[in-house]
Amino acid sequence: MQETLSTQIETLKQAPINELKKQYKELFKGANSMHQKTYLQRKIAYRLQELGRGGISVKAKERLEKLIQEYDPINNKALRPDKPASKQPEIVKDKRLPIPGTIITKKYKGSSCQVKVLEKGFEYNGKIYKSLSSIAKEITGAHWNGYLFFNL
Numbered sequence: 541m542q543e544t545l546s547t548q549i550e551t552l553k554q555a556p557i558n559e560l561k562k563q564y565k566e567l568f569k570g571a572n573s574m575h576q577k578t579y580l581q582r583k584i585a586y587r588l589q590e591l592g593r594g595g596i597s598v599k600a601k602e603r604l605e606k607l608i609q610e611y612d613p614i615n616n617k618a619l620r621p622d623k624p625a626s627k628q629p630e631i632v633k634d635k636r637l638p639i640p641g642t643i644i645t646k647k648y649k650g651s652s653c654q655v656k657v658l659e660k661g662f663e664y665n666g667k668i669y670k671s672l673s674s675i676a677k678e679i680t681g682a683h684w685n686g687y688l689f690f691n692l
Contacts, residue, residue: 545592560584567591570670636692642688646679653679655690 552560561578564573567587573580596604607674637657638644655675656663664675672686680689 545588547587548588552584555581636687640691644692646690648679 549661557575557577557580560577561573563584564580565571567584574626589653597611638658640659642657644657648657653664653675655672658668662669662672662675665680669675672692673684674686676684676686676689686692
């Protein structure tokens with residue numbers, strides 16, 4: 541059996557692309573194939589070995605599922621616990637911003653502009669603004685990305 545599997549895989553190297561596509565569709569039950577010869581050779585060789593040797597054991601599949609449940613960062617409940625539903629949306633603070641109370645200083649056209657970071661917004665010249673972009677527009681008269689203007 542090992543010899544026939546090896547010879548089947550060896551013949552893939554000389555097979556034309558049309559033959560590889562046909563064999564791919566047979567092995568993968570009609571799935572569309574790629575047009576790259578190397579990719580098809582590798583996928584077909586893997587599938588032939590999988591069929592010839594019986595594939596992954598049930599024990600290995602169970603272990604794999606256990607590892608996915610334990611260490612999967614996307615679905616792991618330890619890393620992403622379910623949050624209770626609340627009426628107020630959670631405010632996520634941008635990590636580029638300094639802590640509230642910090643004064644951001646920017647020199648623009650010879651004058652120094654100072655912006656105080658607040659818990660919810662920013663203070664500039666005694667006025668409260670929601671974003672740094674609105675302050676940058678106030679200072680320059682043009683639309684700016686606030687983080688870019690203040691070098692954050």
